[in-house]
Amino acid sequence: MSSQAIPLLASEKTGKDWMDSVLPILWEGLCTELGFSSGVVVLKAEEEDSFYESASFGYGEDGFYYSFLNRGSEHWEELMHSPEPVFFSGTEFELFGKKTNAFAIRISSKKSEIGFLLAEMEEASHLPFAIFLSLFADKIGNEWGKSKPSFGIQETIREGNSHSLYRKEIPNLDLARREFANQKVLTILGQAGSGKKTLAKWIHQSHLPGAPFLVVESLPEHFGKLEKALSNWGTELKQGSLVLVGIQALNLGQQQILSDWWSKSGYSGSLFLLGSEEMGQELLPEFERFLRKNSLVLPTLRFLPKTKLQTLVQAIFEELCDSQNRSGLQLGDRSLQELVSRGYAENFTDLRNTILTGILTCRTNQVEPADLEPGKSKMDLEIPDAEDLDLRRGTEALERQKILLAMRIFSGNQIRMAKALGISRGSLQYKMKQLGLM
Template sequence: MPSQAISLLASDKTGKDWMDSVLPVLWEKLCTELGLSSGVVVLKIEGEDSFYESASFGYGEDGFYYSFLNRDSLHWEELMRSQEPVFFSGSEFELFGKKTNAFAIRIRAGQKEIGFLLAEIEVSNSLPVGIFLSLLADKVGNEWGRTQGIPVSKEVTSSENSYSLYRKEIPNLDLAISEFTKQKILTILGPSGSGKKTLAKWIHQTNLPGAPILVIESLPDHFGKLEKALDLWGTESRHGSLVLAGIQSLNLGQQQILLDWWSKSGYSGSLFLLGPEGMGQEMLPEFERFLQKNSLVLPSLRFLPKAKLQTLVQAIFEELCDSQNRSGLHLGAMSLQELISRSYSENFTDLRNAILTGILTCRTNQVEPVDLEPGKFKMDLEIPDAEDLDLRRGTEALERQKILLAMRIFSGNQIRMAKALGISRGSLQYKMKQLGLM
């Protein structure tokens, strides 16, 4: 029974104070009393998207890095999804000990994975160890959460995503969905990049969860091939949904074939027809009425109220930061105004590309207007002119270039960055502070 470790678990200290002063000692005591050979606690840095070793045991001054747990690797993803300890055999994975096996436990704060703890042990039966380390993982997650203002042992309700915000601006959406459940057909018109397919998929998943959905981007020009294709698609999507994009390209003969198929084939699924608001081509009167049976027109981003667009931009920014492992990044006020004032011919497509440019090129913790200029970051990484004799400036430029490259390759994981750059993590952090990178 690890008595000293239990007393540390019951410490009156909380939050950052507990993380800084109790956890390193607690980890060492727990590893010693449980008979572990070595072990490490890896946690997310507060306010950033980098990870660091919060506590370690048994590795000596040189430390040890578990390469098979690189961020975004298969084993990392497995660990972050697993509710149970994940076992790593010493015969299959590169561990610190020569005769040890290891198991790792993810650490969560609220609903966010913020790190893991890993222990190496020689004995095969690790159940008691797993129990104590699971308790520790919960404790670490709670105390880390306190430093971020995350309620202890409560789920964090996520904010609305960007497309749910946009859906609120679509006129008559509720009525169209109600009619869709009755008629099984919906025409969605709108400008390029406005999310017509996304909306069709959302309506399908909302009304027909688990049912198949088939999205067709182009239709055969030959009438006979179109008839056969519709029969085949109808069979594949029966009891589900068929989505036909680009209906503006249908000629009169194709329009008639589609009308006949819908009325005579016995298709039991639902149908979505997608196209631009201004169809621009000649249409059969009955086909035009067919499209108007139940239809929606999606608004262009330029028609959204400024306050709504601002909220939408911020939501997209947060989603893309999360997808690029840069959750500590902020959108500057001037950058926000710049994004709002721009015109986006491809709507969501152009807007997301603009925001992603800023995220990928930003070198600080805040995206500024200069970061939104495509290709600008490439100039920032160039070495000064060869005729510039300022050695200090040249050295700093080269160090900055190498550190930024390591940041991209290793997604900001400072342990891996330091190892690749051939310096200690402390030296790396010192240089990053000097160069304005953290």
């Protein structure tokens, strides 16, 4: 066993600390000692329905992607449901080595499949290797499970985040939550991007953890179809929550059907009604009483005190930095004042997008006002003029634009970014380093 791997096998680190600092080095040492030509550990990302490479060995700078193990494919499903190692012949499957065979072992945590490890070797596979790596897969699953906080701990961790800070500014929130527990209905009104769905989901999880949560963005205009849809949703949800968005646009017939369904159908779940303060349609008296039965009006960002908004902006900035793996980035004082002084037509949506732009385009350790306006003051974000014959600069500018777009779409998940961009993860990391994006 390599000198690096021996002490790591007995490391006292656990959970996320072990996953981040021990696993990558330990995997490399194990692959070297066991004579593997290459190998990878792929795990499910926290708080996200996606997978990433947690550790790799032997692929070089360009990396490698096992296309036959695409999520949802036949071989993926076989691996995820096999209690034994699954073997892949180099004559049948596209492997990294030219004369290698591979075997893969699923990784589980608390009866859920969270990824796999795969190793290639030039000689025929040996059973002792498979047994040892099966035990190692169990170790990874145990540590991964420790890194996932329980519901109670998660709520404590999130108590200082932006959503928690904003909830403290919502008038009558505690009263509305108590009424919701009794009446099982809550109307949430507010302007676009003010966090109506986010608040509804938080209240649902607080009162009904684990229960279904269904969001419906528009209702059928045909009365018969609407009645049938409400009946079907109620049957599917049972004790869960139904969230209806855009109630300000319901016509009189839809209002009547919805009121009747709630009072007469026997639906045993909960109901959230989301919409704008300004009702675009005439309201039936009984529907208006239904809306006002238990309701909240969310404040817009422009009505928050400046000191509160500054704290909120800083919290959102820190959360987005963490999600983009730029935890050391700072928000300059001038940038903070710029963000606080702006108007946001779609409130949190616009504010978060503006802050994310600054994080993705910043090439130093501090976001400045110029970073909040990509393309206006940072010329390397734009395609050069036709008269500019610098091919290298033009290529870098285009690559930077595409990578920034992929970062925004896939929240910085490099495996998904690389696949969408049509390059290996290693090539993506190399380009990002060249362009100052990591």
